Structures are given as structure tokens and as C-alpha cells.
Amino acid sequence: MQKLIIKGKRNLIGKISISGSKNSALPILAASILANKVILKNIPLVKDIFTMAELLNFIGLNTKFLLNKNILEIKNKEKKINTLAPYKLVKTMRAGVLVLGPLLGKYGKAKVSLPGGCAIGTRPVNLHLFALKKLGANIKIKNGYILAEAKSGLKGTTIKFPNVSVGATENALLAAFMAKGKTVLKNCATEPEINDLISFLNKLGGQIKLSGRTAIINGKNEIKKQLIKHEIIFDRIEAGTYMIASALIGKKVTIDKIDPRIIKTEINILKKMGVKIKKNNNSISLKKNVNLKKINITTKPYPGFPTDLQAQLMVLMTQANGLSKISENIFENRFMHVPELRRMGAKIKIKNKTAFIKGPSKLAGAEVMATDLRASVSLVLAGLIAENKTVINRIYHLDRGYEFLETKLKRCNAEIVRI
Numbered sequence: 001m002q003k004l005i006i007k008g009k010r011n012l013i014g015k016i017s018i019s020g021s022k023n024s025a026l027p028i029l030a031a032s033i034l035a036n037k038v039i040l041k042n043i044p045l046v047k048d049i050f051t052m053a054e055l056l057n058f059i060g061l062n063t064k065f066l067l068n069k070n071i072l073e074i075k076n077k078e079k080k081i082n083t084l085a086p087y088k089l090v091k092t093m094r095a096g097v098l099v100l101g102p103l104l105g106k107y108g109k110a111k112v113s114l115p116g117g118c119a120i121g122t123r124p125v126n127l128h129l130f131a132l133k134k135l136g137a138n139i140k141i142k143n144g145y146i147l148a149e150a151k152s153g154l155k156g157t158t159i160k161f162p163n164v165s166v167g168a169t170e171n172a173l174l175a176a177f178m179a180k181g182k183t184v185l186k187n188c189a190t191e192p193e194i195n196d197l198i199s200f201l202n203k204l205g206g207q208i209k210l211s212g213r214t215a216i217i218n219g220k221n222e223i224k225k226q227l228i229k230h231e232i233i234f235d236r237i238e239a240g241t242y243m244i245a246s247a248l249i250g251k252k253v254t255i256d257k258i259d260p261r262i263i264k265t266e267i268n269i270l271k272k273m274g275v276k277i278k279k280n281n282n283s284i285s286l287k288k289n290v291n292l293k294k295i296n297i298t299t300k301p302y303p304g305f306p307t308d309l310q311a312q313l314m315v316l317m318t319q320a321n322g323l324s325k326i327s328e329n330i331f332e333n334r335f336m337h338v339p340e341l342r343r344m345g346a347k348i349k350i351k352n353k354t355a356f357i358k359g360p361s362k363l364a365g366a367e368v369m370a371t372d373l374r375a376s377v378s379l380v381l382a383g384l385i386a387e388n389k390t391v392i393n394r395i396y397h398l399d400r401g402y403e404f405l406e407t408k409l410k411r412c413n414a415e416i417v418r419i
């Protein structure tokens with residue numbers, strides 16, 4: 001099993017280019033089931049994307065990566081379509097459940113494995129199924145699979161989500177794209193990745209508008225037969241991760257290929273903590289501040305502070321003066337990095353949904369275990385500022401979502417190797 005070894009305390013200096021967003025690419029790959037031929041640019045070459053491509057191949061599409069250009073070509077020749085997403089592909093990557101909406105909308109049926117829980121929580125799909133049922137699907141759960149059918153097609157309607165869910169909003173948009181009549185989705189997620197999906201679907205012939213938390217999907221859409229080209233937006237979580245790395249130990253780091261307007265919340269929080277940030281059109285520059293201020297944050301749906309950056313921000317809080325607080329409002333079990341950070345010397349206490357972080361504390365290298373994608377990268381950040389050597393085990397979690405992590409950090413002077 002591979003490990004990362006980091007020798008800490010080396011200042012970061014240089015430029016980090018941000019990759020395409022995994023969380024944007026995944027639903028757009030699922031949406032490609034609706035199209036004939038698609039070319040996606042700025043595809044991040046990470047494990048979850050390869051798994052989603054494998055799932056599309058299993059369904060009967062053809063996928064071809066141009067690896068050196070970060071391009072993915074997808075063709076749907078409509079031959080031998082298999083409306084099935086098997087357990088072996090959905091269990092490692094929950095976003096596999098996003099093929100449910102397009103398969104059901106286009107082919108009238110789908111059998112998709114229930115993704116089950118994961119380290120950060122139970123992660124149910126009840127809201128996905130709630131929306132599909134409202135659109136007229138008949139849904140049963142049998143032997144761990146979702147069996148969905150809409151023999152005479154889906155029908156547009158008004159759906160109000162009881163809670164905001166990124167995945168359920170995406171699945172509902174993907175299904176409603178093919179529904180007859182108008183669909184109104186209320187209380188939608190409004191993450192930038194949702195907007196990217198809508199912009200892709202509109203290129204495909206959709207008439208979808210999102211204003212506030214309401215999406216209106218107009219009429220039955222004629223799918224355009226011609227080639228659809230789309231460039232995936234930047235990964236705002238990757239950008240936030242490197243912003244925090246720079247705030248921790250950057251001499252001067254420029255983070256480019258981003259749109260600072262999309263990450264206003266993150267920029268403002270770092271500024272409040274005392275980090276000096278210079279914004280340009282497509283990049284920001286920042287460096288370490290030795291006198292960081294404490295802060296309290298609560299994770300929320302966009303435009304609030306993202307749960308996917310909570311573990312990374314916690315590492316920055318270990319270096320701030322005083323008692324900082326993080327309340328995790330999205331997932332029930334997302335503090336699994338805490339015991340590992342404590343082993344490195346962090347002073348963190350957890351009470352219910354809130355973590356209390358006392359800083360500043362000196363971190364010391366240790367052998368630690370990654371538990372999920374974002375938790376693992378928080379250990380990398382801790383390793384970058386710790387005395388001596390940090391060894392991170394189970395880094396397959398990292399490979400699910402961070403493209404060229406070691407290369408990007410090494411180029412900025414970090415000492416990090418994979419063995």
C-alpha cells in the first residue's frame with residue numbers, strides 16, 4: 001500500500017495551477033449519457049473520474065481520455081445500452097448514483113446500486129428518490145439496488161426539496177431534462193458545480209434557469225445531435241486547500257487558473273484570520289502570516305463555507321492565536337481527522353457537532369492514517385508544517401480527488417515523496 005512521506009517546515013514558494021473540478025466533472029459525465037458526442041476539457045485525472053468513465057463504458061458508451069491534454073471524449077452510439085450501475089462501481093464512488101436520473105429520463109428504466117454510507121456519514125439517497133418519484137418514476141428497492149421505471153416517460157412538476165442536497169439537485173436536473181412539460185425545483189443546491197451542469201445541459205438543448213434556490217426546467221428538451229464541447233470549471237476545493245497550505249507555510253504562492261469570485265467566502269475567512277491575499281482576474285497570491293487570528297465557522301451549503309474544506313481549515317486554526325470553533329452542519333461524522341491531528345500535537349476537543357481548536361500549537365511529525373478524501377489532505381497540510389517526518393498511510397483516498405498533489409507541492413519546494 002502506498003504512503004506519503006513529508007519532511008515538514010519547508011517554505012512553499014511558486015505557482016500552483018488548479019485542476020478541473022471533480023465534483024463538476026462527475027455529474028457532467030453522467031449527463032453525457034443524454035448526448036451523442038461530447039468533448040470535455042479540463043478533466044481532472046483522478047480516480048473518481050476514471051471510475052465514472054468505467055461506469056459509462058459498462059452502460060455502453062465509449063470513453064477515451066487524452067491524458068496529456070486533460071480531455072475526455074464520450075460517445076453514445078446507442079448500441080447495447082445497459083441501464084445498470086453495478087455495486088462494484090458505485091460502492092467506491094457515490095456519485096455513480098447520478099446515472100439514475102439520465103438513464104431513467106432517456107431510457108425509461110434504471111437499476112442502480114444503493115451507494116451505502118461512507119466514513120463521513122450515512123449519506124442516504126432519499127432526496128434523490130423523492131424527486132424522481134415526483135417526476136413520475138416508479139421506484140423500488142430490492143437486494144441493495146434502486147429499481148426505477150417510467151414506462152411512459154417522466155412528467156414535469158413542482159418539487160420542493162425539504163433539505164438542500166447537491167447530488168439530489170443534480171439527479172433531479174438530469175431526470176427533468178427529459179421530462180415532458182415544465183419542472184420547477186425549489187430549495188436547490190446552488191454550488192458552482194450545479195451551474196456548470198446546467199450550462200452543459202443547456203448546450204445539449206436544455207432551457208434551464210437557476211435563480212436563487214429555484215431551478216426552472218422548461219418543457220421536453222430536444223437533445224442536440226451535434227458534438228458538445230465543454231470546459232469543466234476549476235476545483236474550488238483544491239484551490240481552497242492550496243490557499244490554506246500557503247497561509248500555513250507559503251513564502252509567496254500564486255494560485256492560478258481560478259475565478260476568485262467563486263471562492264469569496266474562503267478568501268474572506270482567510271483574510272479575517274489575518275492572511276494577506278492579493279486578487280487578480282484568474283489568480284490569487286498569498287503567504288504565511290505568523291500572527292493568525294482565531295475564528296469561528298459553520299459549514300453550510302454554497303455560498304457558505306464548504307464542508308469539504310473544514311478539515312484543512314482546522315489545520316490552519318491549530319496555528320491561530322486563541323480558541324477557534326468549527327461547527328459541522330452538513331455531515332454527521334466528519335471529524336475523523338481530529339484523532340490523527342491530535343497525535344501530531346494539535347489541541348482539539350469535540351463536543352457534539354463542534355470542534356474547539358486551541359492554538360497556536362507546535363505540530364510534530366508522526367505516522368498517521370488517512371480516513372477519507374479531505375481528511376487525508378488535512379494530514380498533508382499538517383505534515384507540511386510539522387517538525388521532522390510525517391508518514392501518511394492509506395493515501396488511495398487522496399488519489400480519488402487531488403490531481404498531481406505531490407508534483408504540485410514539490411514544484412513549490414515541498415519535500416514530499418510517495419513510496
Ligand code: UD1
Pocket residue numbers: 022023024026094095121122123124125126127128129163164165166167168189306307308330331332
Ligand atoms: C456533494 C459533494 C461532496 C460534498 C457535499 C456537500 C460531489 C460528488 N460530492 O456530495 O464532496 O461534501 O456535496 O457539499 O459533488 N442527504 C440526505 N438525503 C439525500 C441526499 C443527501 O439526507 O438523498 C444529506 C446528506 O447525508 C448530507 C446532506 O444531505 O448530510 C448534504 O449532502 P449532499 O449535498 O447530497 O452531498 P453529496 O451530493 O453526496
